[in-house]
Amino acid sequence: MEISAKGRLEVRITPADVGKRVSVRRLGEPGTGPEKFTDTVGVLTSWDGGVLMITRRDGETVRIPQNTLVAGKVVPAAPARRRGPAATYPELARVAARAWRPLESERLGEWELRAAVEEVPREGAAPGHAAPGERPAGTVTGRRTGFTRRANSVLPLGDPGLPLDAALAAVRHWYGERGLPAYVQTATGADGTQELLCAELERRGWVREVTAELWTGAPAPVADRAEGAQVVLSRTVDEAWLARYQRKGLSEVALRVLSSGPSVWFASVPGAGEGEPPAAIGRCVVDGRWAGFSAVEVDPGRRRQGLATAVMAALARRALDEGASAAWLQVEADNEGGRALYRALGFLPHHAYHHYRAPGKPEASGRSGRP
Structure with a gap:
């Protein structure tokens, strides 16, 4: 918070700072708890009619009446990252x-x-x-x-x-x-x-x-993990891999999207018996210095056996062979197991991303608009 030379809190932001990242302190809402103040950090997206709107890192918007402000200042556009690949x-x-x-x-x-x-x-x-x-x-x-x-x-x-x-x-x-x-x-x-x-x-x-997060990390530490399981890599997706994938009945279009990318690899850990779906699968797209991990799925009955780590380690080694030096993945906020795994592998959140849907029905269409 901004404190003057006389030790008083000061509001040092104005409507001219819309679009900048700010940190503000306001009087707490009555009855919300013993704390006298509430702090908010995010981008100032509007200041109209005596009300500030601040969008936090996770995309949530906070409404703050101007008359409740006790301090505020502009802060750097993004927090410093302690580790992980630099990327915009x-x-x-x-x-x-x-x-x-x-x-x-x-x-x-x-x-x-x-x-x-x-x-x-x-x-x-x-x-x-x-x-x-x-x-x-x-x-x-x-x-x-x-x-x-x-x-x-x-x-x-x-x-x-x-x-x-x-x-x-x-x-x-x-x-x-x-x-x-x-x-x-x-x-x-x-x-x-x-x-x-x-x-x-x-x-x-x-x-x-939909809101999720994109995390970044380094492939080398992931590749150093001991596999502990047989992992098969392939350039193409097959029926066995699809049997473990969370989406069923995929069309030609879906398969083409899955197989898209500069350099795509599919990984699988064979199932327990002949004809059984893989115990675990994963996908990696290598694109210059970046390796993107996705579709990491594990048989619910085989979880906590290191299979997801084995899949990612095998894909990371292949990505390193192709020249990758940085990695990314996307994870939803409620995927607690995935977030714990990725954090243990050295990944950290970079930004949140959101999908906004237009209100009403699709326009100018003679076709069915059902998603």
Whole structure:
């Protein structure tokens, strides 16, 4: 907190500081506890009508009446990182996007509109896996969805070249033509993230549906872990790997997205018996200096046996062989087991990311818009 030479707390922020990272202290809410003050750190996203809105690292917005402020100051744009690879948000956003490539994309200024539309079996149809190039058994045309929001959302890394309302209207029209809801992927909590855009989307009624975090670390310490299990690496995904993957009945589109990326590897630990699904699986995309880990799944009956670590160690060794020196992964806030594992392997949160969905139904579409 900002303290004057006379020892008094001072408010040293103004509405001109909107867009900057601030630390404020306010009087606590009546009846909330014995603490007299409440501290908030985040990006000041608005200061209107005597009310401050501050977006914290996790994307949550805090409303603070101006008359409750007792101290405030501008602080560095991002907290210092004690360890882990140095990286900006835009760099990581582009690397992560290349690991989940869409089937089609279009530029809107510096925004990228991304889509990977797949047909979904209607109710009563028998789903089934398919090899790349083949349609899953039981697929019926007419109902559409997008495989993974990461490949079916806007990546807004700069100026769309239009006023925001016009850009969002163009986004809704583009996804509506494909029978999809419009999503915008944003991030908070690091240098160069999009707290102001998040606030503008929320003012327009866009709904935040998903929040997760991107963590970074180094592949070398992961690769040094003893495997303790046989791990098989492959360039292609097969039926056995898919049997352990949490998504079932994947279409050709989904398989193409899974196999996308500059250099993709799939890992599996064989199951207990012939014909059994793998005990554990994982996926890694090597992209220059970065290795991105995903789809780490373990048979619930085989957890806490080091299988996830074994999978990641094998993938990390292969990534090192291909020249990777840094690593990233994405993990949801409620995945306590995954977060504990990744922290033990040396990963730390870099930023939070969010998917905002447009209000209402998809626009300008003659196709089904159900996700």
